[in-house]
Amino acid sequence: MVNDGVKEMIKAKALAHGFALCRISSPVVDQKHVQGLQHWVQSDMQADMAWMAEEVRMQRRMQPESMLQDVRSVITVAMTYSPPAYQLDEANEATEQGVISAYAHGDDYHDVMKKRLKALAADLDVLLGKHDQRVFVDTAPVLEHALAESSGLGWQGKHSLTIHRELGSWFLLGEIFTTAEIDADEAANNHCGTCSACLDVCPTQAIVAPYVVDARLCISYLTIEFDGFIPHPLRSLMGNHIYGCDDCQMVCPWNQHAAKVVLRLQDLNTWCDPLTPRGENHLPNLASLLRLDDDGFRQLFRKSPIKRTKRAGLLRNVCIAMGNSGNDLFVDDLLPALTDKEALVRGHAAWALGRLSCAENHQCISAALQHQLVDEVDVNAREEIILTIEYLRSKYDDA
Ligand code: B12
Ligand code: SF4
Ligand code: SF4
Structure with missing residues (x-):
């Protein structure tokens, strides 16, 4: 057994x-988490993330000891990122702009975290003598919250994320x-008490019960992981x-007080640099994003986690945000998107145009949709166009 002095040295490293x-x-993960995971998968809350429901991976999550032969201990670490530099109201009201989650304002954390974990593991070889070890970040079948909670790093909040008393959940x-x-x-104690602020604010009511997030409804899943046509009622x-x-x-x-603590920590340590927000991801202009071609997308998001959605996914999300903006000036940006090379973009552009239609522009929108319908070969995009044409017909009597 490693003595306390060495343990402190591990933490200092x-x-x-x-x-x-x-x-x-x-x-080890406790029964609460085993049952929670089983219930989640039995209820299909993993949506299209099939890897979350695969039997082998399920077993690995429930039995962390299966991830490394003779494993004795798990060292859990937290890497902070800058909290959003705006308030929720401000973000909601910025209708000409899009909101990107704060962890994605800088470089891709997977790369940064993995490098740091490997460097720490190399130090452990010296501190602890040669032992087998494996490093994990995010994508492995590991119940990270459960291990974080039993290590005392933080408790799992009702929104399902791990919270630390001083750093909040911005890590x-x-x-x-x-x-x-x-x-x-x-182990950490839970400090959520009677609070339910996260359940109440969730725009899609994705936190279906305390500690249970239904990915099928979660905007994070819909905008990042899901690569198809987003269900109409959620848009x-x-x-x-x-x-x-x-x-x-x-x-x-x-997180109210935590934002200041995280920022102060980052001021004191230059090591936070790679995750430091890049200006372009701070409430970016929707119209500029919709104009990105493949090269532009690649260049802008080369080192960013945003590359995960590919251009089609991000522009789909941009069309939805435009459709929700109530700003009919976006019609001029959306009309050319009806002929985008990606069916996903064309279909969501059609939906957004319907949402932004008004007495002045509906004829022009109807004509553009009719024109595109002649050439449209993708079955989903066709359906979106037809639905929008029908909607305009019922609303304005368009021919
Ligand atoms: C799949 C996944 C998602 C999915 C599903 C989310 C989910 N809640 O499961 C989607 C795509 C929606 C998602 C979104 C986000 N994610 Co994510 N995601 C993961 C991933 C890969 C697996 C999570 C998992 O195992 N889900 C399975 C379900 C069953 O687990 P669970 O929700 O934690 O449910 C547990 C509780 O219900 C518990 N339970 C049951 N009963 C009870 C009772 C009590 C009292 C308690 C305390 C618990 C409890 O048992 C269940 C099993 O442990 C982890 C990385 C990892 N390997 O762990 C990152 C991770 C959780 N994500 C992360 C982040 C940052 C996010 C986002 C904030 C990103 C963003 N800004 O958009 C959002 C937040 C959405 C949210 N509120 O959860 C971070 C969280 C960091 C932190 N501080 O906690 C992680 C840890 C990645 C990382 N390595 O840092 N994510
Ligand atoms: S908002 Fe309230 S209920 Fe939700 S995680 Fe934070 S303290 Fe817990
Ligand atoms: S949609 Fe997902 S990330 Fe957004 S508030 Fe709801 S649970 Fe949280």
Whole structure:
């Protein structure tokens, strides 16, 4: 068993490598999490994220010891990122702009975190002697919240994210599994109390019960992970979110004070640089994004997590945000998008045009839709165009 002095040295090394928090647990998740995961998957809340429901991966999540032979301890770390530099009301009212979730304002954290974890693991080889170890960030079948909670790093809030008393939830998680036996830290207590602010604010009511997020409804899933045509009833609830969503975190009382603490920490340490927000992702202009071609998209988001949606996914989200803006000046931007090379963009542009139609522009929109319908070969885009034409017909009597 590793003694307390060495344990403190591990934590000091973690801080030196750019992690704000570091705690240790045994490789076990408790029954509450096992049952929570099973219920979630049985209810199909993983949506199209099939890897979340695969039996082998389910077993691995429930039994962390299956991830590394003879694993004895899990070192969980947190890497902070800058909280949104705007209030929720301000973001909602910025209808000409899109909102990108704060973790995605800088470089892709997966790359940054992995490098730092590997550097920390190399230090552990020296500190603890040679042991088997594996590093994990996000994509592995690991129940990161459950391990974070049992290590005392933070508790799982009702929005399902891990919260620390001082840093709130503005951080990302990573782990080192090791065969070294390190004394576990004390588990965290839950401090949500009677609060329900996150459940109340969620635009799509995706937090279907405390601690349970139905991904099928979550804007983060819809805008980042889902690559298809977004269900109609959800589009109008998505506001101007174009990549991820922070609403449930922005209202959390534990994040009000945390924003200042995180920013102060980052001022003190230059190691936060790679995740530092880039100006262009701060409430970007929707019209400029809709004009991006493949090269422009690649260049702008080369190092950013936003590349995950590909151009088609991001522009689909931009069309929805425009449709929700109530700003009919966007009609001029959306009309050319009806002939975009991506069916996903063409279809959502048609929907957005319907939403922005008014007495002055409906004839022009109807004519453009009719014209596009002649050439449209994609079955989903066709359906969107037909639906919008019918909508305009019923609303304005358009021929
Ligand atoms: C799949 C996934 C998603 C999905 C599904 C979200 C979800 N809640 O499951 C989608 C795409 C929607 C998503 C969105 C986001 N994600 Co995500 N996501 C993950 C991922 C890969 C797996 C999560 C998982 O296992 N889900 C399965 C379900 C069953 O787990 P669960 O929701 O935690 O449910 C548990 C509770 O219900 C618990 N439980 C049951 N009963 C009870 C009772 C009590 C009292 C308690 C406390 C718990 C409890 O049991 C369940 C199992 O543990 C993790 C990384 C990882 N490997 O863990 C990142 C992760 C959770 N995501 C992260 C982030 C940042 C986000 C977003 C904030 C991104 C954004 N800004 O848009 C949003 C937040 C949305 C939200 N409110 O959850 C971070 C969270 C960091 C933090 N501070 O907590 C993680 C840890 C990635 C990382 N490595 O940092 N995500
Ligand atoms: S991320 Fe947004 S949509 Fe998802 S649960 Fe939180 S508030 Fe709801
Ligand atoms: S908003 Fe309230 S209920 Fe939701 S996670 Fe924060 S403290 Fe818990």
